Amino acid sequence: xxxxxMKFGGTSVADVDRIRNxxxxxxxxxxxxxxxxxxxxxxxxxxxxxxxxCEDAAGGGAYDAAEYDAVVxxxxxxxxxxxxxxxxxxxxxxxxxxxxxxxxxxDDAHGRARIAAIAPAALEEQWENGVVNVVAGFQGIGAxxxxxxxxxxxxxxxxVALAAALKARCDIYTDVDGIYTTDPxxxxxxxxxxxxxxxxxxxxxxxxxxxxxxxxVELAMVHGVPLRVxxxxxxxDSPDQVRDxxxxxxxxxxxxxxxxxxxxxxxxxxxxxEAQVAVRGVRDKPGVAASIFGPLADAGISVDMIVQxxxxxxxxxNLTFTVARGDLRRALDVLQTHRDxxxxxxxxxxxxxxxxxxxxIGMRSHAGVASRMFRTLSQKxxxxxxxxxxxxxxxxxxxxxxxxxxxxxxxxxxxxDAA
Amino acid sequence: xxxxxMKFGGTSVADVDRIRNxxxxxxxxxxxxxxxxxxxxxxxxxxxxxxxxCEDAAGGGAYDAAEYDAVVxxxxxxxxxxxxxxxxxxxxxxxxxxxxxxxxxxDDAHGRARIAAIAPAALEEQWENGVVNVVAGFQGIGAxxxxxxxxxxxxxxxxVALAAALKARCDIYTDVDGIYTTDPxxxxxxxxxxxxxxxxxxxxxxxxxxxxxxxxVELAMVHGVPLRVxxxxxxxDSPDQVRDxxxxxxxxxxxxxxxxxxxxxxxxxxxxxEAQVAVRGVRDKPGVAASIFGPLADAGISVDMIVQxxxxxxxxxNLTFTVARGDLRRALDVLQTHRDxxxxxxxxxxxxxxxxxxxxIGMRSHAGVASRMFRTLSQKxxxxxxxxxxxxxxxxxxxxxxxxxxxxxxxxxxxxDAA
Numbered sequence: 001x002x003x004x005x006m007k008f009g010g011t012s013v014a015d016v017d018r019i020r021n022x023x024x025x026x027x028x029x030x031x032x033x034x035x036x037x038x039x040x041x042x043x044x045x046x047x048x049x050x051x052x053x054c055e056d057a058a059g060g061g062a063y064d065a066a067e068y069d070a071v072v073x074x075x076x077x078x079x080x081x082x083x084x085x086x087x088x089x090x091x092x093x094x095x096x097x098x099x100x101x102x103x104x105x106x107d108d109a110h111g112r113a114r115i116a117a118i119a120p121a122a123l124e125e126q127w128e129n130g131v132v133n134v135v136a137g138f139q140g141i142g143a144x145x146x147x148x149x150x151x152x153x154x155x156x157x158x159x160v161a162l163a164a165a166l167k168a169r170c171d172i173y174t175d176v177d178g179i180y181t182t183d184p185x186x187x188x189x190x191x192x193x194x195x196x197x198x199x200x201x202x203x204x205x206x207x208x209x210x211x212x213x214x215x216x217v218e219l220a221m222v223h224g225v226p227l228r229v230x231x232x233x234x235x236x237d238s239p240d241q242v243r244d245x246x247x248x249x250x251x252x253x254x255x256x257x258x259x260x261x262x263x264x265x266x267x268x269x270x271x272x273x274e275a276q277v278a279v280r281g282v283r284d285k286p287g288v289a290a291s292i293f294g295p296l297a298d299a300g301i302s303v304d305m306i307v308q309x310x311x312x313x314x315x316x317x318n319l320t321f322t323v324a325r326g327d328l329r330r331a332l333d334v335l336q337t338h339r340d341x342x343x344x345x346x347x348x349x350x351x352x353x354x355x356x357x358x359x360x361i362g363m364r365s366h367a368g369v370a371s372r373m374f375r376t377l378s379q380k381x382x383x384x385x386x387x388x389x390x391x392x393x394x395x396x397x398x399x400x401x402x403x404x405x406x407x408x409x410x411x412x413x414x415x416x417d418a419a
Numbered sequence: 420x421x422x423x424x425m426k427f428g429g430t431s432v433a434d435v436d437r438i439r440n441x442x443x444x445x446x447x448x449x450x451x452x453x454x455x456x457x458x459x460x461x462x463x464x465x466x467x468x469x470x471x472x473c474e475d476a477a478g479g480g481a482y483d484a485a486e487y488d489a490v491v492x493x494x495x496x497x498x499x500x501x502x503x504x505x506x507x508x509x510x511x512x513x514x515x516x517x518x519x520x521x522x523x524x525x526d527d528a529h530g531r532a533r534i535a536a537i538a539p540a541a542l543e544e545q546w547e548n549g550v551v552n553v554v555a556g557f558q559g560i561g562a563x564x565x566x567x568x569x570x571x572x573x574x575x576x577x578x579v580a581l582a583a584a585l586k587a588r589c590d591i592y593t594d595v596d597g598i599y600t601t602d603p604x605x606x607x608x609x610x611x612x613x614x615x616x617x618x619x620x621x622x623x624x625x626x627x628x629x630x631x632x633x634x635x636v637e638l639a640m641v642h643g644v645p646l647r648v649x650x651x652x653x654x655x656d657s658p659d660q661v662r663d664x665x666x667x668x669x670x671x672x673x674x675x676x677x678x679x680x681x682x683x684x685x686x687x688x689x690x691x692x693e694a695q696v697a698v699r700g701v702r703d704k705p706g707v708a709a710s711i712f713g714p715l716a717d718a719g720i721s722v723d724m725i726v727q728x729x730x731x732x733x734x735x736x737n738l739t740f741t742v743a744r745g746d747l748r749r750a751l752d753v754l755q756t757h758r759d760x761x762x763x764x765x766x767x768x769x770x771x772x773x774x775x776x777x778x779x780i781g782m783r784s785h786a787g788v789a790s791r792m793f794r795t796l797s798q799k800x801x802x803x804x805x806x807x808x809x810x811x812x813x814x815x816x817x818x819x820x821x822x823x824x825x826x827x828x829x830x831x832x833x834x835x836d837a838a
Contacts, residue, residue, distance in 0.1 A: 068500070085476040100519070
């Protein structure tokens with residue numbers, strides 16, 4: 001018996017039949033004695049439809065984010081009411097909540113609001129009466145009393161924030177059955193990871209594993225909310241689905257503990273939509289990096305891997321970095337505009353590169369991980385264009401043609417292949 | 420310059436193009452210097468779609484009215500946000516309001532809530548800043564903090580209640596250009612009525628003229644809100660549309676004044692979905708009417724025209740009354756069940772009857788109206804089955820085959836035909 005937040009995304013509530021399936025998952029946890037708070041997204045496609053209406057209303061131009069929020073937040077409101085009706089019909093007391101009713105207090109940054117506080121009292125009172133709380137995700141109320149939304153994927157964040165406020169654990173139901181060592185579409189030997197730390201999950205998420213929103217993992221880490229990723233497509237009525245000891249279905253994202261370090265590398269992430277820019281023959285003097293990256297930041301372009309080499313004459317440097325492929329054209333324009341300030345000889349660009357990362361909490365205490373990675377790639381004849389590292393991650397930039405080969409080779413080299 | 424509430428129904432906001440048309444009507448009134456509050460319904464078809472989802476969620480059974488309200492109220496929320504975006508795009512400052520934000524306080528009778536109070540301060544503050552208020556109709560917030568809806572057609576009631584709170588006049592935009600002396604599809608000579616009293620409008624509305632919700636007319640009468648019915652399909656940009664003196668487009672529904680009594684009869688209403696029940700050979704003793712109508716009321720069946728005749732022997736009576744045609748079967752079942760209590764000889768029923776009513780404030784001071792009605796019908800060979808009267812209305816029940824003939828004959832006899 002414990003407190004549990006269950007979150008279901010758009011595909012899990014796509015129609016009333018799918019909502020009935022969600023209700024069966026909820027019924028199982030209620031039967032196991034849990035106090036349950038369900039967080040739901042809008043029915044699949046609904047949010048896009050509402051966004052399109054806003055765009056049409058604005059004649060294709062910009063629109064007021066506060067009005068956008070008022071329109072778009074209605075999608076989750078509908079799902080929460082429908083799930084409450086389905087649960088009641090199954091004999092389970094339930095009530096729906098819009099963000100403003102709880103309230104989920106946010107700042108006034110419409111369309112991308114951040115949660116400031118959640119008062120748990122009203123939800124806990126319903127629990128005392130044996131009622132399942134069904135909360136419209138993705139939304140809150142700003143200081144000015146207007147409806148806010150948290151930005152795309154915000155329902156995960158709603159769920160984790162509610163779990164933190166309610167001191168509950170949080171199960172995120174999605175269309176996959178957990179976090180894998182890498183994308184099983186590329187490496188069929190990929191294994192589901194049983195447990196992973198917040199830190200590893202963050203590196204995997206930000207490196208291209210799209211299952212969980214980065215923001216929700218950060219929030220779970222800060223508040224120590226145990227997070228489980230599991231599938232809403234699993235048989236909802238099996239009692240095997242209820243386990244609180246970390247051995248259950250899906251992937252548990254939690255704090256590091258002693259027995260988690262057996263695996264040096266937990267997973268392999270990748271990003272295909274990378275582009276590389278080389279700025280050659282830059283005068284090697286203080287402030288030159290700022291003269292390049294300042295204007296790019298002003299243009300809202302995020303820069304990732306940065307490598308600086310001093311040229312043979314010792315007077316000039318080459319700066320190489322990556323940007324998202326969609327930003328390449330603009331990045332080159334910015335550099336062209338600021339050519340005189342920067343003072344470079346030439347620029348080269350490539351949009352046929354990809355990034356592969358190995359992620360693992362065990363890398364902190366195990367030497368030789370980098371050399372094993374480089375050796376593995378070298379044995380396959382894969383050239384490394386750039387390297388970046390963090391405490392628990394090592395990323396390399398390679399030609400995109402070799403991406404799948406690199407993933408499979410590293411998956412095997414670090415012992416991730418399924419038995 | 421004045422305060423104006425403009426209400427637009429579902430067909431007037433059916434898609435973004437229609438919402439743009441609504442915005443042009445609003446722009447015209449803003450240009451004329453009015454402080455405007457717009458009340459909108461859900462986009463046509465949307466409410467039915469949401470109701471169907473609730474029914475599906477409940478497996479075709481009953482559902483929690485509070486959850487129904489949470490789901491269904493989202494429709495108006497979407498329209499209000501979209502209209503605000505369109506107005507802003509036209510350069511007109513605007514903001515949307517859900518019922519709970521103003522707040523529109525109601526009782527907790529979900530699905531059919533009644534408005535208890537509306538605080539005008541927040542809307543007036545926006546007006547001070549030159550902002551058009553766009554309010555989601557049909558909804559409010561109950562004492563328990565949950566979203567309520569006012570029942571079908573409730574947006575008219577929202578508009579009138581807001582006009583009362585804001586001391587504004589109220590224009591109801593619909594798909595017809597006003598109230599007519601009778602249905603123009605039956606009598607092509609029907610004329611649009613320029614002015615009509617609340618009392619006459621109520622009689623016309625409850626007698627089958629479906630343009631305005633009875634409840635909203637009652638509310639307008641109680642608070643003295645001048646109500647204009649006009650068409651959202653009229654050219655929105657014509658300055659002729661703006662007139663505050665009662666001579667403008669559509670039909671003004673207002674208090675009685677001296678020059679309104681020229682016309683004895685203002686309009687002819689009718690109802691086709693009537694059925695007649697005759698209870699024959701009832702013992703003529705005190706309490707017999709109660710023994711019939713008590714069980715019908717308990718079954719939720721409304722009874723309309725009642726005629727009682729004492730039979731030839733002076734000991735027995737025949738009671739004839741009408742019910743809605745859809746209630747006939749149940750009414751007969753109720754009478755059968757209570758046969759012993761009532762003590763009647765036989766029951767006869769007819770579902771091929773119709774009701775025609777003449778309505779006019781002038782009937783109060785003009786004699787001979789009833790005899791002219793009866794004479795007119797008699798000249799056409801139309802038999803009268805039953806008669807009921809109020810101070811400003813006279814209704815007769817006739818065979819439905821003669822309905823159109825009766826309407827046309829009365830329209831001419833009371834001088835309503837267009838010149």
